Amino acid sequence: MKFGGTSVADLDRIRNVAKRVKAEYDKGNEVAVVVSAMSGVTNQLVAYCQDAGELYDTREYDTIVSTGEQVTVGLLSIVLQGMGVNARSWLGWQLPFRTDNSHGNAQIKEINTSEIEERFKEGQVAVMAGFQGVSPNNRIATLGRGGSDTSAVALAAAMNADRCDIYTDVDGVYTTDPRITPKARKIDRITYEEMLELASVGAKVLQTRSVSMAMRYNTRLQVLSSFEDKPGTLVCGEDEVMEENIVTGIAYSRDEAKITLRGISDNPGIASSIFGAMGDAAINVDMIVQTLSEENRSTDMSFTVGRADLKRAVNALEAIRSKINCDAIESDATVAKVSVVGVGMRSHAGVAQRMFATLADKGINIQLISTSEIKVSVLIAEEYLELAVRSLHTAYGLDNEEAA
Amino acid sequence: MKFGGTSVADLDRIRNVAKRVKAEYDKGNEVAVVVSAMSGVTNQLVAYCQDAGELYDTREYDTIVSTGEQVTVGLLSIVLQGMGVNARSWLGWQLPFRTDNSHGNAQIKEINTSEIEERFKEGQVAVMAGFQGVSPNNRIATLGRGGSDTSAVALAAAMNADRCDIYTDVDGVYTTDPRITPKARKIDRITYEEMLELASVGAKVLQTRSVSMAMRYNTRLQVLSSFEDKPGTLVCGEDEVMEENIVTGIAYSRDEAKITLRGISDNPGIASSIFGAMGDAAINVDMIVQTLSEENRSTDMSFTVGRADLKRAVNALEAIRSKINCDAIESDATVAKVSVVGVGMRSHAGVAQRMFATLADKGINIQLISTSEIKVSVLIAEEYLELAVRSLHTAYGLDNEEAA
Numbered sequence: 173m174k175f176g177g178t179s180v181a182d183l184d185r186i187r188n189v190a191k192r193v194k195a196e197y198d199k200g201n202e203v204a205v206v207v208s209a210m211s212g213v214t215n216q217l218v219a220y221c222q223d224a225g226e227l228y229d230t231r232e233y234d235t236i237v238s239t240g241e242q243v244t245v246g247l248l249s250i251v252l253q254g255m256g257v258n259a260r261s262w263l264g265w266q267l268p269f270r271t272d273n274s275h276g277n278a279q280i281k282e283i284n285t286s287e288i289e290e291r292f293k294e295g296q297v298a299v300m301a302g303f304q305g306v307s308p309n310n311r312i313a314t315l316g317r318g319g320s321d322t323s324a325v326a327l328a329a330a331m332n333a334d335r336c337d338i339y340t341d342v343d344g345v346y347t348t349d350p351r352i353t354p355k356a357r358k359i360d361r362i363t364y365e366e367m368l369e370l371a372s373v374g375a376k377v378l379q380t381r382s383v384s385m386a387m388r389y390n391t392r393l394q395v396l397s398s399f400e401d402k403p404g405t406l407v408c409g410e411d412e413v414m415e416e417n418i419v420t421g422i423a424y425s426r427d428e429a430k431i432t433l434r435g436i437s438d439n440p441g442i443a444s445s446i447f448g449a450m451g452d453a454a455i456n457v458d459m460i461v462q463t464l465s466e467e468n469r470s471t472d473m474s475f476t477v478g479r480a481d482l483k484r485a486v487n488a489l490e491a492i493r494s495k496i497n498c499d500a501i502e503s504d505a506t507v508a509k510v511s512v513v514g515v516g517m518r519s520h521a522g523v524a525q526r527m528f529a530t531l532a533d534k535g536i537n538i539q540l541i542s543t544s545e546i547k548v549s550v551l552i553a554e555e556y557l558e559l560a561v562r563s564l565h566t567a568y569g570l571d572n573e574e575a576a
Numbered sequence: 577m578k579f580g581g582t583s584v585a586d587l588d589r590i591r592n593v594a595k596r597v598k599a600e601y602d603k604g605n606e607v608a609v610v611v612s613a614m615s616g617v618t619n620q621l622v623a624y625c626q627d628a629g630e631l632y633d634t635r636e637y638d639t640i641v642s643t644g645e646q647v648t649v650g651l652l653s654i655v656l657q658g659m660g661v662n663a664r665s666w667l668g669w670q671l672p673f674r675t676d677n678s679h680g681n682a683q684i685k686e687i688n689t690s691e692i693e694e695r696f697k698e699g700q701v702a703v704m705a706g707f708q709g710v711s712p713n714n715r716i717a718t719l720g721r722g723g724s725d726t727s728a729v730a731l732a733a734a735m736n737a738d739r740c741d742i743y744t745d746v747d748g749v750y751t752t753d754p755r756i757t758p759k760a761r762k763i764d765r766i767t768y769e770e771m772l773e774l775a776s777v778g779a780k781v782l783q784t785r786s787v788s789m790a791m792r793y794n795t796r797l798q799v800l801s802s803f804e805d806k807p808g809t810l811v812c813g814e815d816e817v818m819e820e821n822i823v824t825g826i827a828y829s830r831d832e833a834k835i836t837l838r839g840i841s842d843n844p845g846i847a848s849s850i851f852g853a854m855g856d857a858a859i860n861v862d863m864i865v866q867t868l869s870e871e872n873r874s875t876d877m878s879f880t881v882g883r884a885d886l887k888r889a890v891n892a893l894e895a896i897r898s899k900i901n902c903d904a905i906e907s908d909a910t911v912a913k914v915s916v917v918g919v920g921m922r923s924h925a926g927v928a929q930r931m932f933a934t935l936a937d938k939g940i941n942i943q944l945i946s947t948s949e950i951k952v953s954v955l956i957a958e959e960y961l962e963l964a965v966r967s968l969h970t971a972y973g974l975d976n977e978e979a980a
Binding site for chain 2: 223226232235253260265310
């Protein structure tokens, strides 16, 4: 059971978490709980570090920010004990939960669960601090953003748990963002691959990293609400998803910007220069399209970058402009990406065609297209985003007709 | 160097601390720094624990409250690094700083300073979290009130340090409380024994526990201000205190209450019953006087207890009233204790006599008297406390004539 920051925001909420833990425990389950810092605490601690020194030592940063989870595990253990549940807290260095030396963004190397499993036999509940481990130098190392989800999945995998329940402030994964259409439906079961595509293109429920890990170890994940008492969404292998929809969900991202290079010479090595410059500046490039102009073998190239990286990307391109020999560098930060995701695409043709037809029908121009085995993404003008998502949701039969 | 909560209350003060550390380091010294939590933080964490459960598990309590120091060591290390000083933080479990299993009030068992000393050779400053260690069960254990002072003295003793500087919000130890007389003088040097008597009877600068430890290991302590740049008070062995005053200081305590038992039968075992009852109730008894009445071998007995314990003490006595056979149990919570302290008393007669004469001269009645080798204490009515302290301060030649 993993509870995030909003689920443990104050003592009342921690008591609510304890009730849920006790309910699982009372069913006769062996329970390990992973918790985050009380919401707001980590941000406060990060602010302290930044205030202390711009180029702070990440080992000291980890020593400081890991205290948030340390407080939560102690409090939750006390509350559980008060309810008559035998519980104890575990810090990363106590298990130990071994990581590499990449402080601030450490990778998990090995988890020793023997002590926890020993105590399961005595009916003890393990309350584990998320987001933290201990590095080979015997110092606290944090796992970076979304680290508590990763801790929970790693612990579940290491213990061969039946399930890893991720409690959040939403009650599951939806076919699309319910703020865009009230007809969005909660998904009962979704495959790891689909969840990865939905997470990476905008559904913020689970971090990509923890889903990848769950997929690698075949650990069943459940996303559910810590405030409501009903089943959530199970993220699992394809064999467990009975009814395969062709399309499982519609994702979107506003964090997009398009760069177009006009009239670059179409020589070998040009693409390498362009994307080498992006790589050097640590800028991720997503969709890429190259169009060949007829005359004189010059070409146009378009690609997308994160909106926050746009200015840096353009600067990096200006710096190599003479080398790539281009007529113009154009940029557009008013674009958005919409994706349809579903493992059913593998065995069904016409999915992309339906997407293009639906958007054309609404007069929405498609600027770029990219596809993977289980996803089709298009780049459109941001102003059409909501319309596109709603139209596609209906077109693929995802609407919950009982809703508003 | 040890800095308490008010000295590290915020980042500006932590920067001030870092400057002082750098100054020592720049002189070519090997420096270990022990810090407390930022002021207010520990109280907040304690309040969380109490809110989580009345009968909280002290192991969880320790996990929670130790985070205060963990944050400070990280921040101070970052600030020191920003000033170009090679510094790293150390948590109790990292050294390790081994304690017993008395969570919440643990005793130090063993400190491994080899890693710190190794790094001294590379010019590294050790920034050590005060108040915490690790128990035999590999869990965080805190040292109780005044724990950071104890950590600092223990570390200094383990490393055979030249000196342990305790930085506080006062600039040293005074001959008496300057709020009572502006003529109080800062003491340059004071022996461990005197400091113990002054601390235990009311001077709140250093905890008794850390002074005892310094005395045991002959570790020189200096109490000085973290805000002013001047020498403080050195607490050291008698051989280092050149000019012996007969009386070094006047201490007082308002935390006193007197109980008088009238007409108890003067049989063997009565005192044992009375003080056994106090012991069973975990009530400390301080001054004791027994007076024999002429007739029928009955006697009166008076003694003092902490004011907060008075009610419990009286209840415990009522419970054994028939056994001790007493006529009346009287109590008085409007008393105070005044003590004159000085190693010079050992070799000088007349110290107590001067005290009694001075008080008599002001019309102050002495209710109880107790003495040790280097201290004379009297119990008086609380309303005379300030007058008594000022008169004695003058009588023993302690007044700073330059002051107000």
